[in-house]
Amino acid sequence: MKIMGVSFKDFVLSNVLKIDIDIFDMPFEVLKALIVLKRSELVVHVKNSGYYKREFSGEINLDNLKKLEDTKKELLDRAYDETQGIIVVNNAEPVSLYFTKCCGGGTANSESILGYKVNYLRKVLCRRCSERCEEIKIDCEKMANAIGCRIKYKDQIREIIRDVSRDDTGRIRKLNLLGKEITGDKLMEILGLKSNRVYFKEDSIVLKVVGEGIGLGVCIEGACSMANENKDFKDIIEYYYTGIEFVKLDEDKIVNTLEGRKIVIDAGHGGRDFGNVNGDFIEKDINLKIALRLYELLSNKGAECILTRCIDEDITLSDRVKIINRKRPDIFISIHQNSFPQESVNGIEVYCFKDDIDAVTLSKKILDRVTEELKIKNRGIREGDYYILRESKSTGVIVECMYITGNIDSRLICEENIYKIAEAIYRAVCEYFEVIV
Ligand SMILES: [Zn+2]
């Protein structure tokens, strides 16, 4: 999932709005309980949360949130902020939201509904939930069709009249009425019928339906009455979810900072090794400028950054690799500028070691952001068997930012654009770690 550009809060709230009940038509504490459970369910899609399990496969669309009227938006915001960061876990695993509109006196064990055991979805008596029931007429033909049956005689599906036996003209010989066997003649007598050739013409049965919903998790009706008795969202969740604990996340940290991330930034060449040169353009200097700016941006965002060199000095490739292998960063980025005998060759390319899938992901983001920022040609991701890529024990990339010999690229070289490259790489790194820039 890309939480990029979408705050965790908006992500959670837009999903809360998709819950199939009128969330604004219930006590505030119930709304808070629903938000807490939804936050718990969604946190497994957030890479930096400590609970990351899998990418979010749904669509992230905030239209419902944007279109929401102000008063409702304020209510949602307040419910969110008052429960800021709180999630529910069972055995250190965040729970998902399950609810039933009205359980009719008790919720169910997950096995009987889902077919498998969910530890926190145990049967809970719900005395608060009124025995709400309604009588509805069911079309028997429809019901039979639904289960792939055909009704020969209407009476076949009636529990109160069973075992009807008829002669070949359809006259009732005998039947079981409410558990008592009687003859067709007796039926005539007791019901005052003119014939014993009787068909059960009714095309519907009446069902008493208790409660509403599948019966798992929070009973909304019960939760509402708890809230009306001054119970809060924690009481509600604890009542309907078994064996759970509340945990507090620092939401700002999980989406807004690179705290806890370690990044090695390697300015290629240096000292006596000038790298590529084209007139006044010297690769080692451009590399260092980009590296220093990148260091500043990533450090400000909370990442622990390590520069392989911060001045113009000699440093061997093996020393660079030693730094990487000693620090074991999440990623390393080696900054270079390319050259080619023909000036018609221009553009950015990024090198990865073979099968380093994470490096490919990072490379793609770097290419996208830099080409977007500088309108430089995208020369794509390349597999490179370079020493630094091969010998380093961390995911990393070599960014050949541009061709300093290129007729187009060389015109772009200036202080401002060098900083733009650094900023574009910075944004790519944030995106890679799913952190909002
Ligand atoms: Zn209930």
Ligand SMILES: [Zn+2]
């Ligand atoms: Zn180089």
